[in-house]
Amino acid sequence: MPGLAFKLGMSIGIRRHCALWLAVLLILLGVVRSASGEPIRVGGTGSALGTMKLLGEAFTRQAASKFELTIMPDLGSSGALRALQAGAIDIALLSRPLSDAHHAAGLVAFEYGRSPFVLVTSKPGIGNLTPAALADLLAGRTLTWSDGQPVRLVLRPKADIDSELLASLSRGIAEALTIASKRQGMVMAATDQEAAEHAERLPGSLAVSTLALILSEHRKLNMLSFDGVAPSVAALADGSYRHFKSLAMVTRGAPSGAALQFIEFVRSPQGRAILEANGHLVSYKR
Known part of the structure; x- marks a missing residue:
């Protein structure tokens, strides 16, 4: 049936290379294609998937079922680029810049x-963390919250963009993150959704995410102020909150056909409204 096939709920615990080969297998078997709807295959960074689900639903409603939009879970930015170049997806969702080789x-x-x-x-009542306090929590110099509850860190792989962004917050945090990666008993999350799942499940958790993921997936998590500034689209726009993840759509060559129509929808006033309602500062101009 034409429409939006959204597989995000099945993604937890599946590694990204497996998801890439699953995408290729689906194309070879013809499962993704529909006789009555032109396929648009999308995958990439977990931070984008919840909002893409909402955009896809609105797009397919507007397009009167002419398209079948499938969101592949668990690829990540790097896996999505490989899938795009292999022809397994039509649009890759990235949270890091393209390399010179990709441009070439x-x-x-x-x-x-x-x-x-x-x-x-997951802990209520925590309002703000200073850079020094966050560094102490990561390094294990502070092991509990103020009420004595143990802090349960949820870390990301060293090469992941979330680890890079966390390390960029301050030199002390970067050094503490290196220590945290060597501590025993740390929870390591392979994907953005897995990190959110762990953070929701573990009492006293501390993790990183994006406002887009929290809002679009209705995550039951408390977002903290950092160094006295609460994260919001307005604060990002006025420069008072300076920490963000850039999100991009990538195609092989100039987009055309169904992929172009979806991209144009994302850039339309209706698409922009969905983005802004789900934690995005829309950075392009129409």
């Missing part, structure tokens, strides 16, 4: 929004 290979990207990079916890 003919990949084309446009940034469709920026979303605040946020600290989150």
